[in-house]
Amino acid sequence: MTEEVVEAKIKELERLLENKASEDEIFRLIASEKSPEISFDAVIEYFQRKVSWDERIILPLSKHLFIVCKEGKAIVKAACGYEFGDFRINWKVFSKVRVRRTQEEIEELYPPFMHSDPEWTEIREFLCPGCGKLLAVEAVPPGYPPVFEFLPDIVTFYEKWLGREFPCEKVDVKDLTAEYIKENIKL
Numbered sequence: 001m002t003e004e005v006v007e008a009k010i011k012e013l014e015r016l017l018e019n020k021a022s023e024d025e026i027f028r029l030i031a032s033e034k035s036p037e038i039s040f041d042a043v044i045e046y047f048q049r050k051v052s053w054d055e056r057i058i059l060p061l062s063k064h065l066f067i068v069c070k071e072g073k074a075i076v077k078a079a080c081g082y083e084f085g086d087f088r089i090n091w092k093v094f095s096k097v098r099v100r101r102t103q104e105e106i107e108e109l110y111p112p113f114m115h116s117d118p119e120w121t122e123i124r125e126f127l128c129p130g131c132g133k134l135l136a137v138e139a140v141p142p143g144y145p146p147v148f149e150f151l152p153d154i155v156t157f158y159e160k161w162l163g164r165e166f167p168c169e170k171v172d173v174k175d176l177t178a179e180y181i182k183e184n185i186k187l
């Protein structure tokens with residue numbers, strides 16, 4: 001019975017996601033299900049069928065990025081197969097970045113007088129190193145650290161919310177980005 005419900009949800013998700021439904025519609029579909037586990041399983045299964053690799057998806061971060069379990073470690077992996085690293089390190093650190101910091105560069109996107117002052121704000125475009133897909137855009141003051149959009153406590157989510165065992169090696173969920181930069185990126 002549960003399996004049939006999951007299967008029906010996957011079909012519905014497919015229809016919504018492939019017709020470029022708004023996030024609102026997708027949220028409504030997920031929230032309409034009385035049992036959140038069924039929606040969760042359907043979302044995971046939907047993406048798991050779309051990707052060509054085998055690592056188990058623990059949580060989708062977007063339509064292109066997923067936290068997966070790879071050899072016992074929870075890492076961020078892209079749909080195209082590119083692997084970013086430990087999910088506790090902001091994936092933006094591993095991506096390709098295009099920074100727009102001059103008037104001319106910003107006006108490739110915005111009409112004159114309709115954009116921020118490049119002295120105050122730069123526009124950063126984060127691209128997937130595996131396929132070039134645009135993954136995120138942020139407008140921040142120059143020098144501002146990359147914004148960590150979502151660091152979910154996936155261990156608590158699995159254990160306390162879903163009431164399941166965490167399907168990978170358990171770790172303390174804390175932001176490791178600064179540590180990683182300190183150890184690996186030499187200026």
Ligand SMILES: [Zn+2]
Pocket residue numbers: 064078079080081082128129130131132133
């Ligand atoms: Zn990619």
